[in-house]
Amino acid sequence: MRRPVNPPIQRGTTLLNARIGDLRDDSLGPVYGIDGAEVHTELRRLLAEMEGAQDTFVVSTGLAAVTVALLALVAPGDEILVSDACYWPSRRFLARTLTRLGVTFRCHPPRATPDEVAAMFTPRTRVVLIESPGTATFEIQDTPGLAARCRSAGVATVVDNTWAAGLLFKPLAHGADISVQALSKYVSGHSDVFGGAISCRAPDISRRVFELIEDLGLYVSPDDAWLMLRGLRTLPVRLAQHQDNARRVADWLQSRPEIAEVLWPALPTSPDHALWKRDFTGAAGLMGVVLNGGTAGAAEAMLDTLELFGLGFSWGGYESLATYEDAQLAVRSAPPTLAGPLIRLHIGLEAPDDLIADLRQGLAAFIATR
Numbered sequence: 001m002r003r004p005v006n007p008p009i010q011r012g013t014t015l016l017n018a019r020i021g022d023l024r025d026d027s028l029g030p031v032y033g034i035d036g037a038e039v040h041t042e043l044r045r046l047l048a049e050m051e052g053a054q055d056t057f058v059v060s061t062g063l064a065a066v067t068v069a070l071l072a073l074v075a076p077g078d079e080i081l082v083s084d085a086c087y088w089p090s091r092r093f094l095a096r097t098l099t100r101l102g103v104t105f106r107c108h109p110p111r112a113t114p115d116e117v118a119a120m121f122t123p124r125t126r127v128v129l130i131e132s133p134g135t136a137t138f139e140i141q142d143t144p145g146l147a148a149r150c151r152s153a154g155v156a157t158v159v160d161n162t163w164a165a166g167l168l169f170k171p172l173a174h175g176a177d178i179s180v181q182a183l184s185k186y187v188s189g190h191s192d193v194f195g196g197a198i199s200c201r202a203p204d205i206s207r208r209v210f211e212l213i214e215d216l217g218l219y220v221s222p223d224d225a226w227l228m229l230r231g232l233r234t235l236p237v238r239l240a241q242h243q244d245n246a247r248r249v250a251d252w253l254q255s256r257p258e259i260a261e262v263l264w265p266a267l268p269t270s271p272d273h274a275l276w277k278r279d280f281t282g283a284a285g286l287m288g289v290v291l292n293g294g295t296a297g298a299a300e301a302m303l304d305t306l307e308l309f310g311l312g313f314s315w316g317g318y319e320s321l322a323t324y325e326d327a328q329l330a331v332r333s334a335p336p337t338l339a340g341p342l343i344r345l346h347i348g349l350e351a352p353d354d355l356i357a358d359l360r361q362g363l364a365a366f367i368a369t370r
Protein backbone atom coordinates (compact mmCIF):
# COMPACT_ATOMS: atom_id res chain seq x y z
CA MET A 1 0.00 0.00 0.00
CA ARG A 2 1.24 3.51 -0.77
CA ARG A 3 1.75 5.94 2.10
CA PRO A 4 2.68 9.60 2.52
CA VAL A 5 6.28 10.50 3.33
CA ASN A 6 5.38 11.89 6.74
CA PRO A 7 3.33 10.37 9.55
CA PRO A 8 -0.25 11.66 9.72
CA ILE A 9 -1.57 13.96 12.43
CA GLN A 10 -3.85 11.67 14.43
CA ARG A 11 -5.88 13.52 17.06
CA GLY A 12 -7.35 11.14 19.55
CA THR A 13 -8.09 10.65 23.23
CA THR A 14 -10.04 7.41 22.94
CA LEU A 15 -8.48 4.55 21.00
CA LEU A 16 -11.26 2.16 19.96
CA ASN A 17 -10.96 -1.61 20.28
CA ALA A 18 -12.67 -4.26 18.14
CA ARG A 19 -13.50 -6.39 21.18
CA ILE A 20 -13.50 -5.54 24.89
CA GLY A 21 -10.87 -8.21 25.52
CA ASP A 22 -8.46 -6.27 23.28
CA LEU A 23 -8.14 -3.69 26.11
CA ARG A 24 -5.96 -6.23 27.89
CA ASP A 25 -3.77 -7.03 24.87
CA ASP A 26 -0.51 -5.03 25.11
CA SER A 27 0.62 -6.21 21.69
CA LEU A 28 -2.02 -3.98 20.07
CA GLY A 29 -0.10 -0.78 20.91
CA PRO A 30 -1.12 2.18 23.09
CA VAL A 31 -4.46 1.94 24.92
CA TYR A 32 -5.01 5.66 25.43
CA GLY A 33 -4.26 8.72 23.27
CA ILE A 34 -1.93 10.19 25.91
CA ASP A 35 0.55 7.39 25.14
CA GLY A 36 1.25 9.13 21.81
CA ALA A 37 0.57 8.54 18.14
CA GLU A 38 2.80 7.78 15.16
CA VAL A 39 4.06 11.35 14.93
CA HIS A 40 5.20 11.33 18.57
CA THR A 41 6.95 8.01 18.12
CA GLU A 42 8.78 9.22 15.02
CA LEU A 43 9.80 12.54 16.63
CA ARG A 44 11.11 10.75 19.72
CA ARG A 45 12.92 8.13 17.66
CA LEU A 46 14.77 10.72 15.57
CA LEU A 47 15.64 12.90 18.57
CA ALA A 48 17.00 9.83 20.40
CA GLU A 49 19.09 8.94 17.38
CA MET A 50 20.47 12.47 17.11
CA GLU A 51 21.32 12.72 20.84
CA GLY A 52 22.59 9.13 21.05
CA ALA A 53 19.98 8.47 23.73
CA GLN A 54 18.54 5.24 25.09
CA ASP A 55 15.17 7.04 25.01
CA THR A 56 13.91 10.59 24.41
CA PHE A 57 10.71 12.11 25.78
CA VAL A 58 8.96 15.22 24.51
CA VAL A 59 7.19 17.74 26.74
CA SER A 60 5.32 20.96 26.07
CA THR A 61 8.16 23.52 26.46
CA GLY A 62 11.91 23.71 26.82
CA LEU A 63 11.54 24.89 30.38
CA ALA A 64 9.39 21.82 31.19
CA ALA A 65 12.19 19.65 29.79
CA VAL A 66 14.61 21.20 32.31
CA THR A 67 12.21 21.07 35.27
CA VAL A 68 10.91 17.53 34.61
CA ALA A 69 14.48 16.20 34.20
CA LEU A 70 15.57 17.76 37.50
CA LEU A 71 12.43 16.71 39.37
CA ALA A 72 12.88 13.13 38.15
CA LEU A 73 16.30 12.93 39.82
CA VAL A 74 15.90 14.60 43.23
CA ALA A 75 14.30 13.97 46.62
CA PRO A 76 13.91 16.24 49.68
CA GLY A 77 17.30 16.93 51.27
CA ASP A 78 19.18 16.79 47.95
CA GLU A 79 21.23 19.61 46.50
CA ILE A 80 21.76 20.75 42.89
CA LEU A 81 24.85 22.61 41.65
CA VAL A 82 24.47 24.92 38.70
CA SER A 83 26.43 27.53 36.78
CA ASP A 84 25.64 31.13 37.67
CA ALA A 85 25.01 31.64 33.91
CA CYS A 86 22.08 29.22 33.69
CA TYR A 87 18.84 30.10 31.91
CA TRP A 88 17.06 32.31 34.45
CA PRO A 89 13.68 30.49 34.45
CA SER A 90 15.59 27.27 35.31
CA ARG A 91 17.09 29.15 38.22
CA ARG A 92 13.67 30.46 39.22
CA PHE A 93 12.42 26.83 39.36
CA LEU A 94 15.34 25.93 41.63
CA ALA A 95 14.81 28.96 43.86
CA ARG A 96 11.02 28.86 44.04
CA THR A 97 9.58 25.39 43.56
CA LEU A 98 12.45 23.01 44.34
CA THR A 99 13.40 24.97 47.47
CA ARG A 100 9.81 24.56 48.69
CA LEU A 101 10.18 20.79 48.16
CA GLY A 102 13.33 20.71 50.30
CA VAL A 103 15.86 20.63 47.44
CA THR A 104 18.51 23.33 47.69
CA PHE A 105 20.92 24.69 45.07
CA ARG A 106 24.25 26.49 44.92
CA CYS A 107 25.84 28.30 41.98
CA HIS A 108 29.41 28.13 40.73
CA PRO A 109 31.15 30.59 38.38
CA PRO A 110 30.40 29.76 34.70
CA ARG A 111 34.09 29.02 34.01
CA ALA A 112 34.67 26.90 37.13
CA THR A 113 36.84 23.89 36.30
CA PRO A 114 35.59 20.33 36.93
CA ASP A 115 37.88 20.14 39.98
CA GLU A 116 36.48 23.40 41.36
CA VAL A 117 32.91 22.15 40.92
CA ALA A 118 33.79 18.74 42.43
CA ALA A 119 35.28 20.56 45.43
CA MET A 120 31.76 21.88 46.14
CA PHE A 121 30.25 18.38 46.38
CA THR A 122 28.73 17.36 49.71
CA PRO A 123 27.00 14.06 50.53
CA ARG A 124 23.73 15.85 49.63
CA THR A 125 24.82 16.81 46.10
CA ARG A 126 22.64 14.87 43.70
CA VAL A 127 22.70 16.70 40.36
CA VAL A 128 24.94 19.08 38.43
CA LEU A 129 22.99 21.11 35.87
CA ILE A 130 25.29 22.12 33.02
CA GLU A 131 24.42 24.82 30.52
CA SER A 132 27.02 25.16 27.82
CA PRO A 133 27.29 27.79 26.48
CA GLY A 134 25.78 29.76 29.36
CA THR A 135 22.80 32.04 28.93
CA ALA A 136 23.67 35.66 27.97
CA THR A 137 27.44 35.31 28.41
CA PHE A 138 28.10 32.09 26.42
CA GLU A 139 30.79 30.41 28.53
CA ILE A 140 31.57 26.81 27.51
CA GLN A 141 31.76 24.28 30.35
CA ASP A 142 34.04 21.24 30.36
CA THR A 143 31.19 18.73 30.12
CA PRO A 144 33.32 15.55 29.81
CA GLY A 145 35.45 16.62 32.77
CA LEU A 146 32.43 17.51 34.88
CA ALA A 147 30.56 14.33 33.91
CA ALA A 148 33.55 12.18 34.90
CA ARG A 149 33.85 13.86 38.33
CA CYS A 150 30.09 13.48 38.83
CA ARG A 151 30.07 9.84 37.78
CA SER A 152 32.71 8.85 40.30
CA ALA A 153 30.87 10.74 43.06
CA GLY A 154 27.44 9.26 42.24
CA VAL A 155 26.11 12.65 41.09
CA ALA A 156 23.87 12.88 38.00
CA THR A 157 24.57 15.36 35.20
CA VAL A 158 21.87 17.16 33.24
CA VAL A 159 22.97 19.28 30.26
CA ASP A 160 20.81 22.02 28.74
CA ASN A 161 21.81 21.47 25.10
CA THR A 162 19.51 24.06 23.51
CA TRP A 163 22.21 26.20 21.84
CA ALA A 164 23.74 23.17 20.08
CA ALA A 165 20.25 21.86 19.21
CA GLY A 166 21.28 18.26 19.91
CA LEU A 167 23.32 18.29 16.73
CA LEU A 168 26.47 20.35 17.33
CA PHE A 169 27.19 18.83 20.73
CA LYS A 170 26.42 15.34 22.08
CA PRO A 171 26.28 15.52 25.90
CA LEU A 172 25.47 11.82 26.37
CA ALA A 173 28.54 10.77 24.35
CA HIS A 174 30.54 13.05 26.67
CA GLY A 175 29.30 11.24 29.77
CA ALA A 176 26.17 13.20 30.76
CA ASP A 177 23.09 11.35 32.06
CA ILE A 178 20.41 13.57 30.54
CA SER A 179 20.48 16.06 27.67
CA VAL A 180 17.56 18.47 27.48
CA GLN A 181 16.76 21.04 24.85
CA ALA A 182 14.08 23.55 23.95
CA LEU A 183 12.68 22.24 20.66
CA SER A 184 11.00 25.67 20.44
CA LYS A 185 14.36 27.00 19.23
CA TYR A 186 16.35 25.43 16.37
CA VAL A 187 14.52 22.11 15.99
CA SER A 188 11.21 23.85 15.29
CA GLY A 189 13.13 26.57 13.53
CA HIS A 190 10.20 28.82 12.61
CA SER A 191 9.24 30.59 15.86
CA ASP A 192 5.79 29.05 15.88
CA VAL A 193 5.72 26.09 18.28
CA PHE A 194 6.81 25.25 21.83
CA GLY A 195 8.36 21.95 22.83
CA GLY A 196 11.13 20.35 24.85
CA ALA A 197 13.10 17.11 24.66
CA ILE A 198 14.53 15.00 27.48
CA SER A 199 17.13 12.51 26.18
CA CYS A 200 18.33 9.87 28.62
CA ARG A 201 21.53 7.85 28.60
CA ALA A 202 20.38 4.72 30.43
CA PRO A 203 17.16 2.75 31.11
CA ASP A 204 17.01 3.52 34.85
CA ILE A 205 17.01 7.26 34.11
CA SER A 206 14.53 6.87 31.25
CA ARG A 207 12.18 5.05 33.61
CA ARG A 208 12.32 7.83 36.22
CA VAL A 209 11.58 10.47 33.57
CA PHE A 210 8.82 8.37 31.99
CA GLU A 211 7.12 7.78 35.35
CA LEU A 212 7.20 11.48 36.25
CA ILE A 213 5.73 12.46 32.86
CA GLU A 214 3.03 9.81 33.38
CA ASP A 215 2.31 11.00 36.95
CA LEU A 216 2.10 14.65 35.92
CA GLY A 217 -0.10 13.80 32.94
CA LEU A 218 2.05 15.67 30.44
CA TYR A 219 1.20 15.55 26.75
CA VAL A 220 2.25 17.27 23.51
CA SER A 221 -0.39 17.78 20.82
CA PRO A 222 0.13 15.82 17.57
CA ASP A 223 -0.04 19.09 15.62
CA ASP A 224 2.88 20.49 17.63
CA ALA A 225 4.82 17.23 17.38
CA TRP A 226 4.29 17.27 13.62
CA LEU A 227 5.68 20.81 13.34
CA MET A 228 8.75 19.84 15.38
CA LEU A 229 9.28 16.77 13.24
CA ARG A 230 9.07 18.94 10.13
CA GLY A 231 11.64 21.33 11.58
CA LEU A 232 13.98 18.50 12.47
CA ARG A 233 14.23 17.43 8.81
CA THR A 234 16.11 20.59 7.85
CA LEU A 235 18.02 21.20 11.10
CA PRO A 236 21.53 20.44 9.76
CA VAL A 237 21.27 22.70 6.69
CA ARG A 238 19.71 25.54 8.66
CA LEU A 239 22.30 25.34 11.42
CA ALA A 240 25.16 25.38 8.91
CA GLN A 241 23.74 28.57 7.39
CA HIS A 242 23.11 30.16 10.80
CA GLN A 243 26.76 29.48 11.61
CA ASP A 244 28.09 30.95 8.35
CA ASN A 245 25.96 34.08 8.72
CA ALA A 246 26.87 34.42 12.41
CA ARG A 247 30.56 34.18 11.58
CA ARG A 248 30.26 36.98 9.02
CA VAL A 249 28.41 39.21 11.48
CA ALA A 250 30.70 38.34 14.42
CA ASP A 251 33.84 39.10 12.40
CA TRP A 252 32.40 42.44 11.33
CA LEU A 253 31.31 43.34 14.87
CA GLN A 254 34.76 42.49 16.21
CA SER A 255 36.31 44.98 13.79
CA ARG A 256 34.14 47.84 15.11
CA PRO A 257 35.34 50.35 17.75
CA GLU A 258 31.77 50.60 19.16
CA ILE A 259 32.02 46.93 20.24
CA ALA A 260 34.05 45.88 23.29
CA GLU A 261 33.61 42.12 22.93
CA VAL A 262 31.67 39.49 20.98
CA LEU A 263 30.69 36.53 23.17
CA TRP A 264 30.62 33.59 20.76
CA PRO A 265 32.80 30.53 21.44
CA ALA A 266 33.51 29.92 17.74
CA LEU A 267 35.70 33.05 17.67
CA PRO A 268 39.40 32.18 18.05
CA THR A 269 39.69 35.14 20.47
CA SER A 270 37.07 33.62 22.83
CA PRO A 271 38.51 32.27 26.12
CA ASP A 272 36.25 29.24 25.56
CA HIS A 273 37.40 28.55 22.00
CA ALA A 274 39.64 25.58 22.83
CA LEU A 275 36.92 23.77 24.80
CA TRP A 276 34.33 24.53 22.12
CA LYS A 277 36.64 23.24 19.40
CA ARG A 278 37.36 20.08 21.34
CA ASP A 279 33.72 19.17 22.09
CA PHE A 280 31.47 20.86 19.51
CA THR A 281 31.19 20.28 15.77
CA GLY A 282 29.81 23.72 15.00
CA ALA A 283 28.32 26.94 16.35
CA ALA A 284 24.77 28.21 16.52
CA GLY A 285 23.73 31.72 15.49
CA LEU A 286 23.14 33.09 18.99
CA MET A 287 25.77 35.39 20.51
CA GLY A 288 26.33 38.12 23.07
CA VAL A 289 27.65 41.54 22.08
CA VAL A 290 29.18 43.86 24.68
CA LEU A 291 28.96 47.48 23.60
CA ASN A 292 31.96 49.70 24.23
CA GLY A 293 30.83 51.85 27.14
CA GLY A 294 27.61 53.79 26.84
CA THR A 295 24.39 53.85 28.80
CA ALA A 296 21.37 51.58 28.81
CA GLY A 297 19.60 54.37 26.92
CA ALA A 298 22.21 54.27 24.14
CA ALA A 299 21.86 50.49 23.88
CA GLU A 300 18.11 50.90 23.58
CA ALA A 301 18.55 53.61 20.93
CA MET A 302 20.65 51.14 18.96
CA LEU A 303 18.03 48.38 19.26
CA ASP A 304 15.17 50.71 18.35
CA THR A 305 17.00 51.70 15.15
CA LEU A 306 17.27 48.11 13.86
CA GLU A 307 14.88 47.29 11.03
CA LEU A 308 15.82 43.76 9.98
CA PHE A 309 16.39 42.41 13.50
CA GLY A 310 13.15 41.78 15.37
CA LEU A 311 13.05 42.73 19.06
CA GLY A 312 11.85 39.88 21.22
CA PHE A 313 12.59 36.79 23.26
CA SER A 314 13.28 33.24 22.16
CA TRP A 315 15.44 32.44 19.10
CA GLY A 316 16.28 29.61 16.72
CA GLY A 317 13.83 30.66 13.99
CA TYR A 318 14.82 31.70 10.47
CA GLU A 319 14.71 35.37 11.41
CA SER A 320 17.23 37.58 13.16
CA LEU A 321 16.43 38.90 16.64
CA ALA A 322 17.97 41.27 19.15
CA THR A 323 17.39 41.79 22.88
CA TYR A 324 18.93 43.78 25.70
CA GLU A 325 20.35 41.34 28.25
CA ASP A 326 21.26 43.26 31.40
CA ALA A 327 18.20 41.87 33.23
CA GLN A 328 19.62 38.34 32.73
CA LEU A 329 22.79 39.39 34.51
CA ALA A 330 20.99 41.04 37.43
CA VAL A 331 19.63 37.69 38.74
CA ARG A 332 23.13 36.21 39.12
CA SER A 333 24.94 35.66 42.42
CA ALA A 334 28.07 37.27 40.93
CA PRO A 335 27.20 39.34 37.84
CA PRO A 336 30.19 39.78 35.51
CA THR A 337 31.76 43.20 35.03
CA LEU A 338 31.41 44.12 31.36
CA ALA A 339 32.77 47.09 29.40
CA GLY A 340 29.25 48.23 28.44
CA PRO A 341 25.65 47.14 27.93
CA LEU A 342 25.11 43.53 26.81
CA ILE A 343 23.05 42.84 23.70
CA ARG A 344 22.02 39.41 22.46
CA LEU A 345 21.80 38.74 18.73
CA HIS A 346 20.24 35.77 17.01
CA ILE A 347 21.63 35.68 13.49
CA GLY A 348 18.98 34.33 11.15
CA LEU A 349 19.01 33.15 7.56
CA GLU A 350 18.81 36.60 5.91
CA ALA A 351 21.65 37.86 3.70
CA PRO A 352 24.56 38.69 6.07
CA ASP A 353 25.35 41.92 4.19
CA ASP A 354 21.84 43.16 4.95
CA LEU A 355 22.22 42.23 8.62
CA ILE A 356 25.54 44.07 8.79
CA ALA A 357 24.02 47.14 7.14
CA ASP A 358 21.24 47.09 9.73
CA LEU A 359 23.72 46.80 12.60
CA ARG A 360 25.80 49.60 11.08
CA GLN A 361 22.89 52.02 11.37
CA GLY A 362 22.16 50.69 14.87
CA LEU A 363 25.72 51.44 15.96
CA ALA A 364 25.46 54.94 14.49
CA ALA A 365 22.44 55.56 16.74
CA PHE A 366 24.40 54.12 19.68
CA ILE A 367 27.30 56.51 19.07
CA ALA A 368 24.94 59.47 18.65
CA THR A 369 23.35 58.75 22.07
CA ARG A 370 26.35 57.37 23.96
Ligand SMILES: *Cc1c(COP(=O)(O)O)cnc(C)c1O
Pocket: 061, 062, 063, 064, 066, 087, 131, 135, 160, 162, 163, 182, 183, 184, 185, 194, 195, 196, 314
Ligand atom coordinates in the same frame (compact mmCIF):
# COMPACT_ATOMS: atom_id res chain seq x y z
C1 LIG B 1 14.60 29.03 25.55
C2 LIG B 1 15.38 28.18 26.47
C3 LIG B 1 14.74 27.28 27.31
C4 LIG B 1 13.24 27.20 27.44
O1 LIG B 1 12.55 26.96 26.26
P1 LIG B 1 10.99 27.31 26.15
O2 LIG B 1 10.49 26.39 25.11
O3 LIG B 1 10.91 28.76 25.79
O4 LIG B 1 10.38 27.03 27.49
C5 LIG B 1 15.52 26.48 28.11
N1 LIG B 1 16.87 26.57 28.09
C6 LIG B 1 17.51 27.44 27.30
C7 LIG B 1 19.00 27.49 27.32
C8 LIG B 1 16.80 28.28 26.46
O5 LIG B 1 17.44 29.16 25.70
